[in-house]
Amino acid sequence: MPYLKKCPPVPEPIDCRILTAALDLFVENGYHNVSIHEVQKRAQVSIGSIYNHFGGKEGVAQALYKHILNEMDELVDAVIAAHASPWQQCAAIISELFAHTETHRNIIAFVFHAKHTEFISQEPLACNSAPFTKMRHIVLQGIECGDFVALDPWVVTSSVFGGAIRMIQLRLDGMIERPLPEYEAMLLQTIRAGVIRTA
Amino acid sequence: MPYLKKCPPVPEPIDCRILTAALDLFVENGYHNVSIHEVQKRAQVSIGSIYNHFGGKEGVAQALYKHILNEMDELVDAVIAAHASPWQQCAAIISELFAHTETHRNIIAFVFHAKHTEFISQEPLACNSAPFTKMRHIVLQGIECGDFVALDPWVVTSSVFGGAIRMIQLRLDGMIERPLPEYEAMLLQTIRAGVIRTA
DNA sequence: GTCTATATCCAGATAGAC
């Protein structure tokens, strides 16, 4: 039994090690304050490998960015598939984001706490990426079917997700001290009161 | 008359030129992508002067940070003095922020769009600075006097200001194409419905 | 494909004339 526990020396693939090391360091210190050498040391990889796999520091950041936005996109897709009404979908997305903030802090921080334009060229802004576009689309449907108040879509979208995003940022900044899921029900209550059309 | 128009060759004081040049460049390209030499060129000042006045690049950023947060603090104070109820104060702050986003874009961008911890040491986080603390205090008062729903203060604060901050960020990112004040009334309507306690 | 050692470049900072 003990050797079972110690068993998994299945080493993570090398590019995965690089990405996770980079994610941790970027979130901790900020992209520009992290040198390739630090990534190299933490990932237990040589500089040459980093250049071979990603072509350089910015390549690592780009790969990370795409990977994480892709994960987030899948999360949104799953929520959409699992829930019927726009409101249920919005609530489930917020719930998932709150849960992820606790369990996958750095991933959430990388999405919501970094100014990607400062170090990534070419990639679209996060708020223009697939998952965020889908979130706005859900809100649009909610407006069209009469579930949400008939106001400007930007206003409704910001009203639905703005408070949640703000709480995520405050939690990441260490201002909010308790896990976000504890606040979920209360927050959904105020959002709902703000945007759900009352017959 | 024409020479009156052309008159003001009163040169801005040198440290003011440095700060405005730095603000523009930092917002445009990000702190780490701006070199002192660029600031120097745009401000029409020598590098030596920058070091004399601010002690270096980070000194410039710190002075800028303090200055802008101070301005924002005065704005919040003025609003508090001019309006009686917590809700009126919150609405007025959002109104001012929306207006400033159009008329003083870079100032707002510097506050809401930069990760200051990545380049400023020692200074408190923006969300821990005086103006933001006062905004939370207003919300607290609103809860205590029964104007706002009796939920966790973080939830209420985020519900009040989160949507507005989100819209500011989307506007700064170029996603929202029309001036924010046009959305103000609608946004205040959803916020109000979300957090104001209905007798 | 992976590594080490090295080259190149440039930003931040300084020295010292004026």
Add this chain to the structure above:
DNA sequence: GTCTATCTGGATATAGAC
């Protein structure tokens, strides 16, 4: 106080052995 010219460190990136 302001300037120019210069120094220095460190980061990215490369070359070439294994």
